[in-house]
Amino acid sequence: MDLDDLCARFVKAQLAGDRREALRLVLEEGVGRGAPTAELSLRVLEAAQREIGLLWQDNRISVADEHLATAIAQVVLTHLYRLSPASPLISKRVVFGCVEGEHHDFPARLAADALDLAGYDVRFLGADVPTESLVSMIHRERPDLVALSVTMSFNLRSLRMTVARLRSAFGDALPILVGGAACSTLADPAGDLGADAFARDARELIEVAGRLVAHVRPQALGGTP
Numbered sequence: 001m002d003l004d005d006l007c008a009r010f011v012k013a014q015l016a017g018d019r020r021e022a023l024r025l026v027l028e029e030g031v032g033r034g035a036p037t038a039e040l041s042l043r044v045l046e047a048a049q050r051e052i053g054l055l056w057q058d059n060r061i062s063v064a065d066e067h068l069a070t071a072i073a074q075v076v077l078t079h080l081y082r083l084s085p086a087s088p089l090i091s092k093r094v095v096f097g098c099v100e101g102e103h104h105d106f107p108a109r110l111a112a113d114a115l116d117l118a119g120y121d122v123r124f125l126g127a128d129v130p131t132e133s134l135v136s137m138i139h140r141e142r143p144d145l146v147a148l149s150v151t152m153s154f155n156l157r158s159l160r161m162t163v164a165r166l167r168s169a170f171g172d173a174l175p176i177l178v179g180g181a182a183c184s185t186l187a188d189p190a191g192d193l194g195a196d197a198f199a200r201d202a203r204e205l206i207e208v209a210g211r212l213v214a215h216v217r218p219q220a221l222g223g224t225p
């Protein structure tokens, strides 16, 4: 199956605002003809969003066109999640969200869905999570891992501050994983940001998360609120 061609037709459907056609392409021509859902996520949805970004950057589409396209991608991602083969739960909890100020939750959601399907118990918080609210959530949920997403370079400062705040509240007992396009621009993202690890994409994430949670004891998360 030619996934590049499927992606090109998916982008056309997004730009035409044709949600039904976009769903048909991915669910019938993709899943229905045997394409692995992870491949569809990567080679159709992610690739399409990058194409939408380029069209927007070149002023060939408006912000409203981009919003329309992204809203369609969100619907398709939800359907894809439902149809994806999921591994059995491994009783490792992850709190996953975008740092304060970061509005790009679609990339984070793609990554969070991949972790969920790999068997993790994922609490996905979406965009722009206020740091103090994140701290309270971690006290309540006692996760084995926190994953933070940043797309915009101007939000790297927010990410650094969030990591520092989590360290002051939970010490080193709580592994922190970072990712997103802005992190990829750094030579040593984890070192630079004070996190435990960085993963480039949804695929790498599964391997890195596995390493991080191998020795975690969530009961060690005492900390000061």
Ligand code: B12
Binding pocket: 046, 049, 050, 052, 053, 054, 056, 057, 066, 070, 101, 102, 103, 104, 105, 106, 107, 108, 110, 111, 147, 148, 149, 150, 151, 152, 153, 177, 178, 179, 180, 181, 198, 199, 200, 201, 202, 203, 205
């Ligand atoms: C849709 C979109 C928006 C939407 C977001 C909607 C949503 N709910 O997500 C809205 C309208 C909110 C938006 C706003 C802005 N955007 Co915008 N946006 C995009 C667009 C078109 C698509 C984003 C997307 O879904 N990408 C696809 C995903 C899959 O990309 P990905 O990063 O590769 O994701 C993978 C990895 O990063 C990784 N990952 C992600 N998170 C995490 C977390 C962890 C822990 C791990 C391990 C891995 C991981 O896994 C993902 C899956 O494999 C991009 C184009 C692009 N190239 O991404 C522009 C883009 C990112 N936006 C851009 C800009 C400029 C902005 C604004 C500043 C515009 C403005 N003037 O207001 C604002 C900033 C808002 C803010 N404060 O955050 C620029 C950034 C340029 C730059 N490098 O500085 C881009 C590149 C568009 C462009 N070409 O100009 N945007």
